[in-house]
Amino acid sequence: MLLRRAYAKINVGLHVLGKRADGYHSIATVFVPVELHDEIVIEEADTIAIRMQPSLGIDEQDNLAYRAARLLLAMLHTTAGAKITITKHIPHGSGLGGGSSDAAATLVGLCQLWNAPNAAELLPQLALQLGSDVPFFLQPQLAYAEGRGEVLTPLPPMPPRHVLIVAPGIHISTAWAYGQLHRHSEHTRPRLLCDAVFASNVSDEFLRSVCTNDFEAVVFPLYPELARIKEQLYASGATYASLTGTGSALYGFFPSEEHALAAATMFPTYRTFVTRTRTDTR
Known part of the structure; x- marks a missing residue:
């Protein structure tokens, strides 16, 4: 076994x-x-x-x-x-x-x-x-x-970050999301520079400005609930928050596990997970 x-x-x-x-x-x-x-x-x-x-x-x-x-x-x-x-x-x-x-x-x-x-x-x-x-x-x-x-x-290892994941349980078709994004191509960028983000210490402001998720532009208008979750993550102390993939889960980085656990109480109607980024790849 x-x-x-x-x-x-x-x-x-x-x-x-x-x-x-x-x-x-x-x-x-x-x-x-x-x-x-x-x-x-x-x-x-x-x-x-x-x-x-x-x-x-x-x-x-x-x-x-x-x-x-x-x-x-x-x-x-x-x-x-x-x-x-x-x-x-x-x-x-x-x-x-x-x-x-x-x-x-x-x-x-x-x-x-x-x-x-x-x-x-x-x-x-x-x-x-x-x-x-x-x-x-x-x-x-x-x-x-x-x-x-x-x-x-x-990429070079990054210091562990405390993460709060909020899963609202909304099904979003990946094929639909890509199809919608094609019609909103002005929201995309020609190149993502995230490969440099974790190579050195950078500010959370830089992370927020560079590391955007193109799917938020098409998913949030149809599911405004997700936009509100992202806003609440920031209001609860997240230093960075984003949709992951095409959703519907969102996550936020927090200064400590205690901060993340406290923020989780702001989402009583959703599944929440307090976790950390993983550095051990064994």
């Missing part, structure tokens, strides 16, 4: 640079892993089976971790199996990468369970077939992401 942790991520800055010939969009962002995580238990079995705790109402064949297991199984040309139990803590469909992280942790864990260390070299290729951000979660560490999100440049 193997136990893996599948960590969440937040986007610090997210700029969409245009649509590519393959139909995907080029982006520029900083992926920041946080300590919030799902727990995955992988056990030997005759076939591939996925169990979610709690159930998300997703068919097994549509579960990204299940698809990851089937892809790896096909690549290895083996008839091995595994029982995969995922205990969810990362809110589903929130822009925190929970499904992608579960898939990546499943790939890494199955390589260990099935004693296939040579397959690890091919995991980035398999991961990209599952989703644009799945390669990041194979070894989540602070990184500047380009391309579809799969071209990763590791």
Whole structure:
């Protein structure tokens, strides 16, 4: 039996640079892993089976971790199996990468369970077939992401930041968000400079001015509740606040855990998570 942790991520800055010939969009962002995580238990079995705790109402064949297991199984040309139990803590469909992280942790864990260390070299290729951000979660560490999100440049470690995540539980279609952003292209920037942000000490004012999320321009007008959450994060003492991914979760950086815990009480009707940015990449 193997136990893996599948960590969440937040986007610090997210700029969409245009649509590519393959139909995907080029982006520029900083992926920041946080300590919030799902727990995955992988056990030997005759076939591939996925169990979610709690159930998300997703068919097994549509579960990204299940698809990851089937892809790896096909690549290895083996008839091995595994029982995969995922205990969810990362809110589903929130822009925190929970499904992608579960898939990546499943790939890494199955390589260990099935004693296939040579397959690890091919995991980035398999991961990209599952989703644009799945390669990041194979070894989540602070990184500047380009391309579809799969071209990763590791960044110097940053001091841990205390984070409050607010998850309102609103489903936002990623395809819809990208489609809307295309019609609001004037809100995008030609290049994101977040790769320099964590290389040295910078002010929070600089972070707020440079590291903007393009999707806020199209998501907030339709869901003004999200804009109010961001305003409340700042009113509660956040030094920086943003939508993560296409949402609907938002987060704020706070000076201390105590500040973040106090701010969480300002959101009694939402799921909140007080966590930290992750510096240990083991």
